[in-house]
């Protein structure tokens with residue numbers, strides 16, 4: 441392997457067994473097909489040092505979908521013939537909601553695995569290598585006051601997870617980084633220089649290694665300008681001002697200059713140059729979203745269009761803020777299409 445993981449990486453990997461991801465949408469009692477193999481809660485820091493939220497979920501399209509097909513051994517990482525595209529997802533929840541986790545990608549993941557295991561591999565369909573959904577440490581929430589993360593903890597965890605995946609020879613080239621709501625903010629922060637957050641270029645500290653960068657970032661219902669929202673909430677969203685102020689201060693502290701410095705629509709400098717890749721951003725936003733206004737997408741699009749290095753594409757979605765991941769179908773369709781264009 442070109443970048444073999446250390447024994448600490450493989451010990452963390454092997455500490456979680458493979459399970460079956462069944463096709464829960466299929467009808468028929470107890471006969472749901474196995475569409476994927478899943479590891480839930482893999483620590484991305486060395487065993488014994490990873491906190492409960494410093495884990496990831498990972499799915500592979502099942503090579504054998506028959507219900508009794510054996511699962512791979514816990515210490516193995518089967519690779520798809522022909523490689524294929526990896527998709528990494530970062531959940532939302534305003535940096536703090538304890539009920540929105542890596543598992544919130546399950547509906548979209550199931551949809552994507554169904555597509556990956558039922559399409560006969562042709563030249564026109566994408567080849568999905570695997571899917572990953574990241575947990576990261578969260579900030580205090582009224583229902584979870586013991587959560588203590590504060591910026592840059594959230595982005596530091598995301599970068600540590602990406603570096604871990606790279607050391608396992610995942611995310612070598614041409615992969616997609618997607619996020620929902622504050623996960624979209626984190627996905628764009630992940631392509632910027634870690635020096636912006638006071639973090640070293642090689643993270644994490646116990647196991648140094650480069651942080652890989654995606655070919656495309658897909659932002660679903662993203663938060664891109666928090667200071668702008670709190671200063672001038674758009675019509676119809678003014679009642680959310682205090683909620684935004686509370687979760688933003690909880691994640692980044694009370695200084696609004698910091699809010700501007702961390703948001704991808706308002707930070708200093710031409711950050712797309714820090715990406716060192718094609719620089720393609722896909723923005724997806726429903727006009728029926730009662731928590732995030734369409735204006736957040738417009739602010740992000742305007743900023744990206746001012747940086748000639750970026751390519752921006754806007755895709756439509758419907759429904760309220762959390763429906764896009766709860767239902768998963770449109771999220772999967774967008775990611776499938778983006779993977780097909782890579």
Ligand SMILES: N[C@@H](CC(=O)c1ccccc1NC=O)C(=O)O
Pocket residue numbers: 532533534535536537581620621622623663683687731732
């Ligand atoms: N459920 C969250 C609120 C939340 O997720 C949210 C609210 C307004 C705008 C965006 C949000 N989420 C973004 O990640 C909470 O309990 O704080």
